Amino acid sequence: MKRDILYFAWLRERVGLPRETIETDATTVAELVSELAAREDRYALAFSDPGALRVALDQELTDFSAALGDAREIAFFPPMTGG
Template sequence: MNVMYFAWVRERIGVPSEEVTTGAVTVADLVAELSAREERYASAFADVTALRVAVDQELTTFDAPLAGVHEVAFFPPMTGG
């Protein structure tokens, strides 16, 4: 699946998006898997309460399932308007 990062999450991880092959069942599993992979992920995901997640471009929660999902995006709370 395509995993995207925005704002300071993108800066901390160092790429705007990447293809990730994963068997993660939920968003939280994916976060744990990435965090275990490298320090830059662990640093970005250190406090998930400071983050929001969208699955296939819909805001959701970290317990959302990933079966059949094409795109997951992580970002800080939005500051539009």
């Protein structure tokens, strides 16, 4: 299934893209992260510490064990801080 992947903050810097559309058979966020990390070194670096990341499926915050289901957009970003 084709899915839009969005990268924010330092993830965008490490991956080198703000977004991309990929074809994947991943069924969970964790499977997708493993698939992305295996692509190239820049992705491996971006996803080297999943505990430092947050994820949203179709703009709904979720966790890495979540099923991708019919989600068309997956966004990865660091935890937000107030200020």
